[in-house]
Amino acid sequence: xxxxxxxxxxxxxxxxxxxxxxxxxxxxxxxxxxxxxxxxxxxxxxxxxxxxxxxxxxxxxxxxxxxxxxxxxxxxxxxxxxxxxxxxxxxxxxxxxxxxxxxxxxxxxxxxxxxxxxxxxxxxxxxxxxxxxxxxxxxxxxxxxxxxxxxxxxxxxxxxxxxxxxxxxxxxxxxxxxxxxxxxxxxxxxxxxxxxxxxxxxxxxxxxxxxxxxxxxxxxxxxxxxxxxxxxxxxxxxxxxxxxxxxxxxxxxxxxxxxxxxxxxxxxxxxxxxxxxxxxxxxxxxxxxxxxxxxxxxxxxxxxxxxxxxxxxxxxxxxxxxxxxxxxxxxxxxxxxxxxxxxxxxxxxxxxxxxxxxxxxxxxxxxxxxxxxxxxxxxxxxxxxxxxxxxxxxx
Amino acid sequence: xxxxxxxxxxxxxxxxxxxxxxxxxxxxxxxxxxxxxxxxxxxxxxxxxxxxxxxxxxxxxxxxxxxxxxxxxxxxxxxxxxxxxxxxxxxxxxxxxxxxxxxxxxxxxxxxxxxxxxxxxxxxxxxxxxxxxxxxxxxxxxxxxxxxxxxxxxxxxxxxxxxxxxxxxxxxxxxxxxxxxxxxxxxxxxxxxxxxxxxxxxxxxxxxxxxxxxxxxxxxxxxxxxxxxxxxxxxxxxxxxxxxxxxxxxxxxxxxxxxxxxxxxxxxxxxxxxxxxxxxxxxxxxxxxxxxxxxxxxxxxxxxxxxxxxxxxxxxxxxxxxxxxxxxxxxxxxxxxxxxxxxxxxxxxxxxx
Numbered sequence: 001x002x003x004x005x006x007x008x009x010x011x012x013x014x015x016x017x018x019x020x021x022x023x024x025x026x027x028x029x030x031x032x033x034x035x036x037x038x039x040x041x042x043x044x045x046x047x048x049x050x051x052x053x054x055x056x057x058x059x060x061x062x063x064x065x066x067x068x069x070x071x072x073x074x075x076x077x078x079x080x081x082x083x084x085x086x087x088x089x090x091x092x093x094x095x096x097x098x099x100x101x102x103x104x105x106x107x108x109x110x111x112x113x114x115x116x117x118x119x120x121x122x123x124x125x126x127x128x129x130x131x132x133x134x135x136x137x138x139x140x141x142x143x144x145x146x147x148x149x150x151x152x153x154x155x156x157x158x159x160x161x162x163x164x165x166x167x168x169x170x171x172x173x174x175x176x177x178x179x180x181x182x183x184x185x186x187x188x189x190x191x192x193x194x195x196x197x198x199x200x201x202x203x204x205x206x207x208x209x210x211x212x213x214x215x216x217x218x219x220x221x222x223x224x225x226x227x228x229x230x231x232x233x234x235x236x237x238x239x240x241x242x243x244x245x246x247x248x249x250x251x252x253x254x255x256x257x258x259x260x261x262x263x264x265x266x267x268x269x270x271x272x273x274x275x276x277x278x279x280x281x282x283x284x285x286x287x288x289x290x291x292x293x294x295x296x297x298x299x300x301x302x303x304x305x306x307x308x309x310x311x312x313x314x315x316x317x318x319x320x321x322x323x324x325x326x327x328x329x330x331x332x333x334x335x336x337x338x339x340x341x342x343x344x345x346x347x348x349x350x351x352x353x354x355x356x357x358x359x360x361x362x363x364x365x366x367x368x369x370x371x372x373x374x375x376x377x378x379x380x381x382x383x384x385x386x387x388x389x390x391x392x393x394x395x
Numbered sequence: 396x397x398x399x400x401x402x403x404x405x406x407x408x409x410x411x412x413x414x415x416x417x418x419x420x421x422x423x424x425x426x427x428x429x430x431x432x433x434x435x436x437x438x439x440x441x442x443x444x445x446x447x448x449x450x451x452x453x454x455x456x457x458x459x460x461x462x463x464x465x466x467x468x469x470x471x472x473x474x475x476x477x478x479x480x481x482x483x484x485x486x487x488x489x490x491x492x493x494x495x496x497x498x499x500x501x502x503x504x505x506x507x508x509x510x511x512x513x514x515x516x517x518x519x520x521x522x523x524x525x526x527x528x529x530x531x532x533x534x535x536x537x538x539x540x541x542x543x544x545x546x547x548x549x550x551x552x553x554x555x556x557x558x559x560x561x562x563x564x565x566x567x568x569x570x571x572x573x574x575x576x577x578x579x580x581x582x583x584x585x586x587x588x589x590x591x592x593x594x595x596x597x598x599x600x601x602x603x604x605x606x607x608x609x610x611x612x613x614x615x616x617x618x619x620x621x622x623x624x625x626x627x628x629x630x631x632x633x634x635x636x637x638x639x640x641x642x643x644x645x646x647x648x649x650x651x652x653x654x655x656x657x658x659x660x661x662x663x664x665x666x667x668x669x670x671x672x673x674x675x676x677x678x679x680x681x682x683x684x685x686x687x688x689x690x691x692x693x694x695x696x697x698x699x700x701x702x703x704x705x706x707x708x709x710x711x712x713x714x715x716x717x718x719x720x721x722x723x724x725x726x727x728x729x730x731x732x733x734x735x736x737x738x739x740x741x742x743x744x745x746x747x748x
Contacts, residue, residue, distance in 0.1 A: 325696035
């Protein structure tokens with residue numbers, strides 16, 4: 001039979017606290033649960049301690065009847081163990097149970113993913129509306145010239161640079177989409193991506209709205225202001241959404257959405273997700289480097305094109321990376337969630353996090369699977385299924 | 396049965412490592428070999444005989460889990476002072492680049508649209524700030540572990556001011572209100588610039604004492620940083636039961652921050668970004684510092700910051716959450732107070748006779 005004992009030792013002191021005896025009493029339990037037990041011993045206390053928590057002290061010791069040949073050694077062992085007083089029994093389900101439970105520890109819960117998607121879509125729409133609103137308030141270039149920016153002082157504008165940014169962004173998003181499609185736990189990962197994206201766009205909406213920066217460069221052509229024309233504004237919103245907010249599609253002719261940079265958010269967030277949910281082997285590292293280059297070049301090109309102020313890009317990078325790490329630390333460290341000293345839950349969105357990640361009990365492993373599972377009936381032993389039919393046909 | 400197999404196996408202590416145990420010896424429980432006594436041998440053999448086992452070391456150090464290490468606090472102080480000086484220099488530099496009010500009017504700001512300027516509001520902000528800082532200084536002085544707490548405060552302050560240097564420098568916002576009086580630009584005059592730096596430093600960067608006549612340091616708001624950070628520290632390192640105290644400090648901080656906007660001294664985005672960065676940095680740092688098991692976790696993304704090595708340096712030997720306990724700041728030579736009767740029983744009894 002299998003079993004694992006764990007003894008905790010410290011740096012060489014006094015006596016130990018044992019629970020190995022439990023292993024010997026656990027046969028029945030093992031057979032029932034098909035698992036194994038960890039016995040925990042703490043070594044290193046200078047004196048024997050008795051603790052009140054001794055849950056299995058009273059388990060009768062007559063379960064080891066199965067193998068009389070080891071009975072004697074067990075008894076002696078148990079006596080040795082019983083001399084020590086404290087013990088803790090930790091039940092650990094066996095491997096196959098672990099497998100089974102792993103599946104349930106990472107439930108798909110597509111409903112939550114849909115909700116996260118709606119959240120992201122809602123924020124994207126709201127951002128688009130906000131851009132349209134803010135556009136009306138952008139000070140005219142003649143009144144408010146571009147603000148002094150250190151990067152612009154050193155690097156003159158490169159006309160085609162923004163196309164590079166947007167192409168890189170589209171490539172990264174496409175790569176991430178393909179990668180996501182092949183992830184086994186795509187429901188959970190997708191949920192996280194949508195939630196973070198929604199949050200970042202919401203924050204962006206706030207910063208865009210409260211203070212309106214002037215255009216960063218005189219080259220920018222801003223569409224004319226519509227003032228009271230609601231129809232025209234709605235049309236602009238639709239156009240911007242249909243173009244994905246990209247200038248390359250000709251949909252983004254509005255100004256004012258400078259602090260902070262949405263392009264930086266997408267480039268950074270997509271890269272972080274690509275890196276996070278892919279293997280760490282050498283070949284994949286190569287892939288990470290390429291994606292990182294795409295992302296970095298894209299971000300630098302935003303500045304080279306004078307499409308955003310430097311502070312827009314810096315703040316966007318900061319917020320995106322911090323939010324990503326914050327969320328994933330909370331999600332991947334189960335101990336954090338229960339800890340009272342976890343300051344990470346002092347955010348307003350903690351309730352949303354708990355809702356989304358409540359049933360995710362472990363780190364999402366990096367496993368891939370086919371996006372569409374072909375019904376196994378088609379492949380499973382076709383010969384056997386149709387032997388009768390086939391054999392009659394063959395005749 | 397496995398027992399026979401195990402008897403001949405290698406020393407059980409060699410199979411003591413658990414998977415995924417990180418290798419940094421300083422911050423994670425170290426899997427050490429316990430000294431083998433005769434009693435243990437029997438037990439250990441028994442264990443080996445019956446089971447595979449995994450040894451997890453639990454450091455039960457009676458050693459000091461909260462060493463003062465004042466020298467680290469001094470380093471943090473130097474770091475903070477350096478960043479404050481750098482910020483001051485940066486303000487002086489940026490001042491030269493602020494576009495004049497006439498050519499670059501104040502940017503549209505939603506709060507300013509709704510709330511007109513109140514002249515005395517900024518004084519309220521600065522007074523609140525000074526009161527909060529004084530309260531915090533007193534609280535810190537009486538804290539038992541003031542070395543550790545002070546180190547944290549200084550490090551966070553320095554880092555926030557450093558970030559502020561960067562955001563101030565890269566893009567220069569115009570003045571938020573036409574009321575602002577900016578000192579004339581000095582262009583090439585380095586001496587005068589140096590004088591301005593010193594004046595700003597000596598005045599603590601406050602307008603109330605007339606030291607802050609320079610413009611351009613808008614994104615993000617240093618006043619908000621101080622108010623927020625001081626309040627967070629006051630709340631963190633005082634007993635939870637002092638809710639009234641926390642409430643009063645919170646009110647002072649909140650009123651101070653709102654008054655910055657009411658006085659049209661900063662854009663709304665400056666204040667918001669400052670609040671966001673300050674709170675996130677504070678919570679980030681303290682989560683890492685207070686949760687020892689995080690330090691060993693392979694899933695700890697909180698270490699993906701540039702200042703992680705600095706954090707490790709400062710918090711390496713702090714093995715537990717800093718308890719909220721206070722003591723007199725000035726200790727006479729401790730021997731005099733600690734069990735005076737026991738230590739000097741002979742002398743004292745001799746004296747008394």
